[in-house]
Amino acid sequence: MKKKIKDKWPGFVPPQLALLVDTPPEEKGWVHEIKFDGYRLQVHLKNNKIKLFTRNGNIWNEQFPKIVKAFEKLPIQSAIFDGEAVVLDDSGRSSFGKLQDALSHNDDSKIKFFIFDLLYLNGEDLRELSLKDRKEKLKDILSKSNEVIFFSEDVDTNGADFFKICCHHELEGIVSKDSNAPYRSGRSLIWCKSKCSKRQEFVVGGFTEGKGQRKSELGALLLGVYEKHGEKRKFRYVGKVGAGFDVESLGEVKKKVGRLAQKKSPFDLHSPKEHNTHWIKPKLVAEIKFSNWTADQILRQPVFLGFRNDKDKKDIVIEKVAHLTKSYLKNDEFEHIAITHPDKIIFPKEKITKQIIADYYHKVSPFMFPLINDRPLSLLRCPNGMSKKCFYQKHLSREVAPSFFKSFKVKEKSNAGIYISLNSPEGLRQLVQMNAFEIHTWNCHYQTLLNPDQIVMDFDPAPNVSFKSVVNGCLEMKKILDKLKLESFVKVTGGKGIHIHIPIEPLYSWNIAFAFSKALANEMVERKPDLYLSTMSKKLRKGKIFIDYFRNRFGATVVAPYAIRARKICAVALPVEWSELRSLKSSDQFTIKKALLKIKRRKSDPWKKFLSVKQKITILD
Numbered sequence: 030m031k032k033k034i035k036d037k038w039p040g041f042v043p044p045q046l047a048l049l050v051d052t053p054p055e056e057k058g059w060v061h062e063i064k065f066d067g068y069r070l071q072v073h074l075k076n077n078k079i080k081l082f083t084r085n086g087n088i089w090n091e092q093f094p095k096i097v098k099a100f101e102k103l104p105i106q107s108a109i110f111d112g113e114a115v116v117l118d119d120s121g122r123s124s125f126g127k128l129q130d131a132l133s134h135n136d137d138s139k140i141k142f143f144i145f146d147l148l149y150l151n152g153e154d155l156r157e158l159s160l161k162d163r164k165e166k167l168k169d170i171l172s173k174s175n176e177v178i179f180f181s182e183d184v185d186t187n188g189a190d191f192f193k194i195c196c197h198h199e200l201e202g203i204v205s206k207d208s209n210a211p212y213r214s215g216r217s218l219i220w221c222k223s224k225c226s227k228r229q230e231f232v233v234g235g236f237t238e239g240k241g242q243r244k245s246e247l248g249a250l251l252l253g254v255y256e257k258h259g260e261k262r263k264f265r266y267v268g269k270v271g272a273g274f275d276v277e278s279l280g281e282v283k284k285k286v287g288r289l290a291q292k293k294s295p296f297d298l299h300s301p302k303e304h305n306t307h308w309i310k311p312k313l314v315a316e317i318k319f320s321n322w323t324a325d326q327i328l329r330q331p332v333f334l335g336f337r338n339d340k341d342k343k344d345i346v347i348e349k350v351a352h353l354t355k356s357y358l359k360n361d362e363f364e365h366i367a368i369t370h371p372d373k374i375i376f377p378k379e380k381i382t383k384q385i386i387a388d389y390y391h392k393v394s395p396f397m398f399p400l401i402n403d404r405p406l407s408l409l410r411c412p413n414g415m416s417k418k419c420f421y422q423k424h425l426s427r428e429v430a431p432s433f434f435k436s437f438k439v440k441e442k443s444n445a446g447i448y449i450s451l452n453s454p455e456g457l458r459q460l461v462q463m464n465a466f467e468i469h470t471w472n473c474h475y476q477t478l479l480n481p482d483q484i485v486m487d488f489d490p491a492p493n494v495s496f497k498s499v500v501n502g503c504l505e506m507k508k509i510l511d512k513l514k515l516e517s518f519v520k521v522t523g524g525k526g527i528h529i530h531i532p533i534e535p536l537y538s539w540n541i542a543f544a545f546s547k548a549l550a551n552e553m554v555e556r557k558p559d560l561y562l563s564t565m566s567k568k569l570r571k572g573k574i575f576i577d578y579f580r581n582r583f584g585a586t587v588v589a590p591y592a593i594r595a596r597k598i599c600a601v602a603l604p605v606e607w608s609e610l611r612s613l614k615s616s617d618q619f620t621i622k623k624a625l626l627k628i629k630r631r632k633s634d635p636w637k638k639f640l641s642v643k644q645k646i647t648i649l650d
Contacts, residue, residue, distance in 0.1 A: 036149070039149065053192050061204070061206075067114050075107045081097065104149070115142075116130075129138075141177060147164070160209070164183070164474075167309070201226075210343075217453065231314070246280075249271035252267050256346065264295055266301055293308060315506055348379060381599050402452065403452060424448065485531075487577035487587070499526060501609050503529055516532070522615050524600070545647075562575055567585075590604050
């Protein structure tokens with residue numbers, strides 16, 4: 030029997046996050062879980078070693094030694110679990126306050142861990158499986174009783190009824206999940222949460238002194254959130270909280286804020302001007318329960334629940350509520366990112382506005398986002414539309430919201446450059462706001478920068494070469510790839526040419542991937558030297574198709590699937606079926622309108638299997 034090839038260990042996986050909605054989904058195919066009031070943890074089990082990661086990637090083994098010991102007893106070679114550490118009260122409800130008390134006193138005797146997802150198991154990456162299949166595998170692992178580790182049960186009953194029951198029992202709320210969907214890092218339409226009461230995290234920017242009996246103690250914490258204003262993010266005051274403290278916690282809180290004192294107010298907007306106000310560096314994140322917002326977006330009746338150490342302060346914004354339509358989610362989280370000058374004409378010939386482009390990326394995000402998620406980005410930005418000057422940009426980490434993007438360093442010739450990758454579909458709208466309409470990606474993910482996971486062959490014709498010749502060339506290369514037993518995918522570029530994408534396992538260096546792509550190009554040239562060439566010489570291009578394999582070098586980019594091209598006509602780089610390639614008229618025939626119509630009418634996604642293909646390459650002779 031042929032030995033199964035193991036999937037590469039992914040390391041820390043940015044967690045899948047739930048979108049806040051005003052009512053749970055009621056359609057078939059959704060399951061519902063109790064929303065826990067604790068700390069989200071990702072547990073890695075590998076080579077008998079356990080690592081507990083917070084949602085922002087910090088290791089917290091020391092905080093939860095009992096959970097570590099419980100996982101050490103599982104008879105598993107390797108696994109990645111997603112779940113939540115909680116402390117239950119006498120009524121069986123998870124209590125964030127009790128969890129905070131347990132952690133502050135280094136007492137984890139009552140801490141439990143509820144697992145609701147399984148991302149990796151014994152050499153197999155499960156993220157492309159449906160939630161239903163992942164949970165079945167998880168049930169098998171947790172079939173035996175355990176005093177610390179528990180399986181998070183779900184129900185497929187009516188979501189609204191389940192939500193009412195949970196609220197009646199004073200639980201925090203529920204999380205609803207598409208049972209047929211894969212695991213996708215970032216906040217998307219696949220998971221959504223419904224809360225029984227309003228609560229979220231805020232950043233502490235200062236405090237006031239107490240009055241009356243609390244004169245020598247802390248009075249209230251000054252709270253804020255981050256907001257997007259043009260190209261900048263500003264820290265805005267949203268109110269103060271003086272309720273929820275007891276005698277013990279007042280002293281502990283005052284010590285924490287006292288160590289962060291600074292002279293100036295950290296608030297950029299609506300900074301309070303009260304007597305006896307003390308400013309602090311905005312580093313503490315507080316969990317707050319409140320009744321509502323005022324018209325000026327100030328908190329009503331806030332209550333302090335505790336500090337959180339598992340969330341990045343830069344991610345703290347006012348949590349918007351999405352609305353459910355009959356068929357699916359209307360993603361207000363996507364739409365709340367302001368599009369300035371929405372009526373500005375970007376494509377004059379077709380009178381396509383900035384708003385139309387934002388709407389387009391919203392509609393294609395379920396297909397586009399998984400293909401470009403976590404890939405380093407380079408962008409073509411056109412502040413004054415396509416008829417004016419555009420510029421190419423790859424370093425822009427300070428301009429984007431960290432909740433939608435990941436920034437990281439990449440070693441370059443003389444120094445290290447800061448790059449970004451998308452980790453949430455909502456980031457597509459922010460790119461539109463930045464006038465970054467054409468999106469390019471690397472052939473790797475940022476987690477494995479030294480190992481490409483796709484090879485792209487670009488068929489770029491000279492002006493006097495017919496599109497039919499380009500199609501024939503791509504089909505000829507497909508035959509070569511088929512003989513090599515390599516599955517490939519094709520897209521029209523929205524320009525002149527066609528791209529062939531070959532997904533590979535991230536096992537090879539850039540030099541090896543480049544050598545393989547060069548061999549493919551040279552093979553085509555040897556077969557028909559009068560039609561193809563593999564050198565960049567412009568003098569030799571006339572009447573030929575340049576097979577550009579240079580896109581497979583470290584740092585090179587390729588236009589993203591579904592991306593709009595910054596050209597005279599608003600064409601889209603659209604994935605298509607191999608079988609329909611001969612019926613196409615040109616590479617730029619799919620404008621925004623035609624692309625959306627094509628997507629709506631097609632029977633299936635032509636690149637549906639792209640992310641699940643696992644294949645190796647061999648250097649051609």
